[in-house]
Amino acid sequence: MKLHLYLFLLLADLSVGLATSADADEAIDSDVERMMKRRKKKRNKMLLDPAEDVILFTRSYLTIAGSQVTDVDNGSAGDPTSGSVTEDNPLGSLSFALGRAPDTAFSSNEERFFSVRGSSFLQSGPIYNPDDVQFIDCVKQPRKDSCENFLSNSPANDSDNGVLRYGGGKQPNVVKLRPPKDNFFFNGECTTVAGFNPSQILAHSCFYNLCLGGLGEDCVNIFAGGGFIFDPFAPVQKNEEPLLPPSFPGAIIGGTGKYQGIKGSAQIVTITSRTSRNLPVNFDGFSSNLSPQTGYITQLVQLETTQQLPPSKTQESSESD
Template sequence: MKLLTAVKFIILAHASCHAPSVLCTKGGMGGNNNSTASTEDSNKDERNLASSLSTDYKYTRNYLTIIEPENFITVFPNGAPNIGSGTTSLVGSSTIQKGGVYDPADIDLVNKLNGVESEDLTPEVIDFFMDEDLALEAVGGFKFAGDRQPKQPVPPGDSAFFYHGECVATSAINSPSPFQDKQRQLGPGGFDLDALDAFLASFTVTSHTCNLNICLGGGGFNCIAFYSGTSFVFDVGEQISRSNPICGGDVVCGRKLDYNDDVPESFNGEIKLPPPFPSTIIGGTGSFEGIEGTVDIATICGTTGPILSVEPSGTPTRRLEPGMMFNQNRLGLIVQTISIKSNMPLPVAP
């Protein structure tokens, strides 16, 4: 009988810890705790949880960040993609970015429907093509993502207002490389440029994770950290442009052209804006300690994308593969909107 009584006691105690609306806590079998107090605590916890999950945050504000192309860097886990060998993947590639933060009212955006013009050329691009006229012939008319750019000059802003972070591609797709045969020259007369364009355009990121940070004053110590880990379908390969290496008459960017060489045509990819994506605030520093909320990020202006130069065989240059090289000097600025909803007041950017 004693054994049966003990078993019944254990069963009743176990059942009480799984009864609806009754919170079983450590030490709940003794002391002054009772089921009424536990029920009230449980309801309070549920109300607090529902409140913390609410997206109806009281404070909202929009910011703009402007990112220079040299401050928007993509790093691959095994170096640059090897198009010739077919070992190409965007998975694990990391994009590191930083830029100043501005009030949207202080930044004017102008239409750039004609694409790159002489005033858009940078010293780095001119140096790459060895001459301003040659550079304009090679990339003139290339489209900017969004067909807009910030009006120059961009205001200096405030050094305590900035944005930075990293996004990593967690899944991606691309077509098999048509250039796995290393004997095939990647240049005029050596392969099909249409096949190259189609292969490059196939690179698509399908998801990413981002750890980002925006600082809003306080000497750069009042910062908000946010995280995103979502679907992100972006046709990265379509952003790649292919320049025309023929830079004036019978000269190929400083090298005399052989009359037997074909002349490849320049190609500006489908320069589109990446999709917007949501983020969740995960913490803050300085005056933002204890902040909660959400962040929406959208790119509204972009660059021409990386420029791939395809050159006749025999041209002395730094290449990914024979006859091909990337020019990392993209033209244009990247502009993103950062929309924050939070439980704390947010300052106006200077």
């Protein structure tokens, strides 16, 4: 009898203990679940709140670089660098650099098919408010202001000849454009990272400085990279104009001066380009028997930024005197 009573009490204690343990586990699970819910809610709040508070400002600028070639001296036939080019209305600078010295390819395959890799296009020019720039249709008015060049009056090179056509068919009228602000400018470099043959680009990597005031140190830094299918030396047939390069996106990765920490995105759109020029090209100077490129490259830089940027205003004529 006593044995049965003892067993009964033991079983009762076990059942109470198991129930208590189950209740404790349930309580622990409930606490952990509540804790995870609170952590998840806090994490979501941290991710969402900054995005809700960010205000993006939009601004667009035009940058122009190039010149009008008014005269060409071919020099001596045996010395292609002895020639000279006379230019008018220069704005900024444009240059092309090979990625490697001649005869330094890793293999004959690279020398033959991939010599464009590593080549760079460098540019620097003033920036303008898009509202301050007017464009001329050079197909209809080939001898008007910025459209006129050293071949305009040559009977052998009329306006139907491809060498006279500008990319986009237009040019900015820099002849009647008021001077830009000296501390507002745009410069950078694009390097070919993938491509074929001497000039066919498949992808590039670019870094730009968009400087907006101060002593020239208040700049926005833009990085752009990725696919970019374009051949700057593609042959141009009669009645055709050079193709414009495709637009491409970029990311604002910070800045200098008052624009430190700025973020956002950018889009680079080419509106006009110079006349065509075929390979081979002497990149160290003027090449004999080749017409130099004339005209202006105009690019629209569209921005969305976390800081408001100032508009670019051209000077009054009296300010530049």
